[in-house]
Amino acid sequence: MRGEEFYRGVSRYISIYSAATGVEALAVARGMKQALTRFANNAIHQNVSIERTTLSVLGLKDNKLAVVNTERFDEEGVEEAFERLKEVLAVSKPLDYQFRFPWPKVVPSYTVYDEKTAKASPDYRAEVVEGFIKRAAKDEAEAFGYFSTGEEELSVMSSNGNFLYHLGSFADLNLVVTRNDGSGYASWAGISVDGANFEEIAELAVSTALKSRNPVEVDPGEYTVVLSPEAVADALTLFAWIACNGKAFEEKTSPAVKYLGKQVSQLPVNIVDDPSYKGVVPIPFDLFGHPRGRFVIVEEGHFARLTYSHAAALKYGKEPTGHTFSLNSVEDSFPVNLVFEPGDVPFERLLKSVDRGIYITRFHYTNVVDPMELVITGMTRDGTFLIEGGELTKPIKNMRFNFGFFELLSNVEMVSEESKSVSSEYGLAIVAPYVKVHKFRFTSKSDH
Amino acid sequence: MRDRLKEVLDFLDSAGAEYFDLRYESIDEEEIAVENAVVKSYSIDQTQGVGVRVLYDGAWGFSATNRLSKDALLKAAKEALDIARTSARLKKEKIVLSSEEVYKDTYRSEFVIDPFTVEKEKKVELLVEATALMKKVPEVVRAEGELRFRKIKKLFLSSEGAEIDQEVVVSGGLIRAHAAGNGDYQVRSYPAGLEGDNATRGWEFIEEMSLLENAERVAGEARDLLYADVAPSGEYDLVIGGSQMALQIHESCGHPAELDRVLGYEISFAGGSFMTLDKIGSFRYGSPIVNITADATIPGGLGTFGYDDEGVRAQKSFIVKDGILVGYLMSRETAVKLGLSSNGAARAHGWWSIPIIRMTNINLLPGTSSFEELIGGVKEGFYIDTNKSWSIDDKRVNFQFATEVAYEIKNGKLGRLYKNFVYWGKTPEFWGSCDAIGNESLWHVWGVMNCGKGQPLQIMHVGHGTAPARFRKVKVGVRS
Numbered sequence: 001m002r003g004e005e006f007y008r009g010v011s012r013y014i015s016i017y018s019a020a021t022g023v024e025a026l027a028v029a030r031g032m033k034q035a036l037t038r039f040a041n042n043a044i045h046q047n048v049s050i051e052r053t054t055l056s057v058l059g060l061k062d063n064k065l066a067v068v069n070t071e072r073f074d075e076e077g078v079e080e081a082f083e084r085l086k087e088v089l090a091v092s093k094p095l096d097y098q099f100r101f102p103w104p105k106v107v108p109s110y111t112v113y114d115e116k117t118a119k120a121s122p123d124y125r126a127e128v129v130e131g132f133i134k135r136a137a138k139d140e141a142e143a144f145g146y147f148s149t150g151e152e153e154l155s156v157m158s159s160n161g162n163f164l165y166h167l168g169s170f171a172d173l174n175l176v177v178t179r180n181d182g183s184g185y186a187s188w189a190g191i192s193v194d195g196a197n198f199e200e201i202a203e204l205a206v207s208t209a210l211k212s213r214n215p216v217e218v219d220p221g222e223y224t225v226v227l228s229p230e231a232v233a234d235a236l237t238l239f240a241w242i243a244c245n246g247k248a249f250e251e252k253t254s255p256a257v258k259y260l261g262k263q264v265s266q267l268p269v270n271i272v273d274d275p276s277y278k279g280v281v282p283i284p285f286d287l288f289g290h291p292r293g294r295f296v297i298v299e300e301g302h303f304a305r306l307t308y309s310h311a312a313a314l315k316y317g318k319e320p321t322g323h324t325f326s327l328n329s330v331e332d333s334f335p336v337n338l339v340f341e342p343g344d345v346p347f348e349r350l351l352k353s354v355d356r357g358i359y360i361t362r363f364h365y366t367n368v369v370d371p372m373e374l375v376i377t378g379m380t381r382d383g384t385f386l387i388e389g390g391e392l393t394k395p396i397k398n399m400r401f402n403f404g405f406f407e408l409l410s411n412v413e414m415v416s417e418e419s420k421s422v423s424s425e426y427g428l429a430i431v432a433p434y435v436k437v438h439k440f441r442f443t444s445k446s447d448h
Numbered sequence: 449m450r451d452r453l454k455e456v457l458d459f460l461d462s463a464g465a466e467y468f469d470l471r472y473e474s475i476d477e478e479e480i481a482v483e484n485a486v487v488k489s490y491s492i493d494q495t496q497g498v499g500v501r502v503l504y505d506g507a508w509g510f511s512a513t514n515r516l517s518k519d520a521l522l523k524a525a526k527e528a529l530d531i532a533r534t535s536a537r538l539k540k541e542k543i544v545l546s547s548e549e550v551y552k553d554t555y556r557s558e559f560v561i562d563p564f565t566v567e568k569e570k571k572v573e574l575l576v577e578a579t580a581l582m583k584k585v586p587e588v589v590r591a592e593g594e595l596r597f598r599k600i601k602k603l604f605l606s607s608e609g610a611e612i613d614q615e616v617v618v619s620g621g622l623i624r625a626h627a628a629g630n631g632d633y634q635v636r637s638y639p640a641g642l643e644g645d646n647a648t649r650g651w652e653f654i655e656e657m658s659l660l661e662n663a664e665r666v667a668g669e670a671r672d673l674l675y676a677d678v679a680p681s682g683e684y685d686l687v688i689g690g691s692q693m694a695l696q697i698h699e700s701c702g703h704p705a706e707l708d709r710v711l712g713y714e715i716s717f718a719g720g721s722f723m724t725l726d727k728i729g730s731f732r733y734g735s736p737i738v739n740i741t742a743d744a745t746i747p748g749g750l751g752t753f754g755y756d757d758e759g760v761r762a763q764k765s766f767i768v769k770d771g772i773l774v775g776y777l778m779s780r781e782t783a784v785k786l787g788l789s790s791n792g793a794a795r796a797h798g799w800w801s802i803p804i805i806r807m808t809n810i811n812l813l814p815g816t817s818s819f820e821e822l823i824g825g826v827k828e829g830f831y832i833d834t835n836k837s838w839s840i841d842d843k844r845v846n847f848q849f850a851t852e853v854a855y856e857i858k859n860g861k862l863g864r865l866y867k868n869f870v871y872w873g874k875t876p877e878f879w880g881s882c883d884a885i886g887n888e889s890l891w892h893v894w895g896v897m898n899c900g901k902g903q904p905l906q907i908m909h910v911g912h913g914t915a916p917a918r919f920r921k922v923k924v925g926v927r928s
Binding site: 129 | 497513539903
């Protein structure tokens with residue numbers, strides 16, 4: 001990583017060339033060193049290390065915006081970036097609302113850096129992977145997955161004097177274990193490898209694989225289901241993407257048009273975006289330097305708030321919420337530290353309460369079918385079980401589902417007191433509990 | 449840079465690596481996004497870096513950096529070597545690469561007008577005008593237009609003596625109308641959904657799209673969808689338009705034909721494949737008129753190049769011939785397991801990514817039917833096009849796709865518009881029901897920019913040559 005002092009130097013160039021060109025600017029520097037060990041069929045098959053640093057400069061002149069992305073941080077590189085900005089701004093068109101950059105803000109700091117994780121060696125990752133492989137082999141099973149470690153730095157600097165710097169470590173993994181036609185899964189994400197219980201992760205994936213062999217078919221239809229934290233996190237990502245963006249609400253292209261301000265769950269469910277929550281990989285400020293704190297989206301079952309980017313807030317007369325994460329799409333916003341807060345029911349009791357239903361280990365390839373109702377389709381995978389009399393009695397073949405996310409929220413019966421930090425498909429750590437839901441709709445079945 | 453890379457080659461040679469390659473890439477990108485006649489974003493990107501891949505004691509190591517000094521490159525090479533040594537501890541068998549011809553060559557993709565020489569103002573004006581035309585329809589709340597251009601320069605050097613320079617130019621774009629009203633929200637895109645249409649061509653490709661000429665029609669269709677009935681459920685014959693066929697091929701043939709998936713390398717993320725090794729040469733994938741190729745040599749295709757990222761020359765091979773599964777997409781490491789040579793499908797997202805098996809241009813070869821004949825052969829069904837939603841299981845069998853538009857077909861004639869059209873099925877049964885494919889005049893290579901695979905995630909640009917095609921008794925609607 002290049003470090004805070006390095007970026008302070010870059011911020012001076014930003015100020016110099018902003019003054020020289022008359023282009024107001026906000027620059028975002030991102031550096032990442034990521035190492036990832038990937039394994040399949042009980043062997044490492046891919047092992048990579050990537051180091052990359054980028055500088056994005058958002059220029060403003062005559063109420064017109066343009067972006068230049070470069071990897072040059074020296075004075076000449078910054079000067080060239082401003083020259084390009086000038087060129088593009090000359091042909092661009094002004095925005096239809098008055099734009100301005102934010103004034104510098106005070107940002108809370110979170111302790112987020114763990115050196116052991118940031119600098120983890122290939123040997124360390126191989127040892128963890130070896131543990132997974134040995135545990136799988138002990139039961140004549142095979143392990144597949146990845147284990148990633150690294151560090152990331154983010155600096156926001158602007159021509160009006162803002163300067164912020166954040167350095168964080170991260171780690172995440174997933175593990176699929178198969179034996180014959182059985183398959184199991186576990187995942188984890190966090191800021192320190194010390195927070196992961198690798199033995200427990202391996203045990204869960206292996207035991208699920210063993211239990212899910214010789215699956216039987218059940219007919220599609222409506223069932224009570226118990227969703228694992230991984231499945232909850234998957235659905236939560238699509239909710240955040242489709243339903244939480246204030247811009248889409250203002251344009252009337254979001255399910256929030258129908259559901260914002262309504263009681264969407266009979267239970268006091270809380271869905272929050274919170275960089276201070278244990279288990280997330282925190283991002284303390286957004287790309288415009290707005291501080292990020294606990295932001296409650298669904299409060300006690302009530303769909304309470306939407307995210308507004310800096311630009312969308314200016315456009316629609318709202319307060320920015322600290323959720324701008326793209327300089328190429330400054331009006332859009334997204335919550336990056338998602339948490340579905342735990343309830344008060346022990347998982348064992350939650351499971352026992354299901355007389356007949358289906359347990360879902362993981363969703364696969366989810367997508368939105370109808371954005372206005374947030375209808376989500378996808379498949380189950382890596383361990384789907386029939387629940388009878390509060391016990392997982394039989395593995396079943398994978399099923400396709402189509403459910404409305406708000407219908408699901410209104411059908412939540414119980415939320416477990418246990419929650420997990422899981423690795424989501426989009427590479428973000430999400431904290432989620434087990435959830436019991438009735439009338440979950442399966443529409444077809446698979447051959448495996 | 450070439451000299452610096454050669455010094456790194458010398459270092460790796462002296463370190464005893466059995467195989468290694470270096471890939472320098474420089475990517476220039478220009479993206480313009482206009483919304484409601486206002487420039488939402490005009491971005492200019494430049495990236496360059498080097499990926500070092502080392503095979504040591506039968507195992508891979510890879511390191512990539514965008515610090516390009518000699519010291520930084522040597523550091524990356526040492527890291528790749530160390531990683532390979534570690535990988536070797538946990539291998540089942542030594543990785544062996546297929547024997548391939550070694551090239552010293554230069555490749556340039558063909559174009560008429562270099563898009564980077566076209567005035568920026570002209571690009572902006574095109575999108576401003578197109579979105580203003582769409583915005584004339586009152587129900588259109590967001591009129592979007594996008595253009596993107598990419599120039600990718602690569603230098604590939606290997607321990608076998610390969611030295612390949614490539615330069616590929618990509619152009620693409622779309623317009624899209626978002627309409628809200630009547631308690632609903634609908635989208636209509638042109639010329640295709642997601643990121644539109646893209647090709648390894650120049651500015652002439654954008655001009656041929658006729659974005660202005662289609663803007664008002666697209667906006668009108670978005671509005672009409674607000675007031676259209678929801679498509680019914682049941683079993684219907686479908687004529688599927690070209691851009692939706694691209695998605696169908698992508699998900700249900702392209703991905704399952706990737707040999708690394710078949711061998712289990714992708715199980716933890718995107719899944720495996722139903723096209724298992726025992727099926728090659730005998731499995732009936734589709735009806736006898738279904739012929740699907742992987743062809744990286746089609747002029748202008750988005751999956752067209754001179755050499756893949758292992759230095760294997762671009763080529764054409766069959767995946768499905770006369771309805772039978774006959775081949776896979778392969779890299780050097782995987783082809784050798786079948787006793788074959790690579791068919792040139794190892795590709796990396798950029799200098800920061802290790803090459804993995806990716807689609808090139810995966811094409812459904814044209815049939816003999818005119819569009820009128822395709823529609824004329826349907827008593828009761830739908831003509832559908834433009835992808836809106838997609839999902840498929842982890843073996844690529846059970847799929848469910850949705851399209852932006854569906855037009856009723858009654859007694860061989862196109863009728864009224866329906867919305868929220870969803871169809872689903874199982875891959876071999878679906879392709880087995882294909883009874884007509886559009887002729888060469890209807891065939892087009894669609895360019896898909898956003899194919900995701902691998903961990904860390906790699907986004908690849910691929911092509912799909914398709915014509916509209918007809919399928920019998922397909923399940924329609926999610927509640928059926």
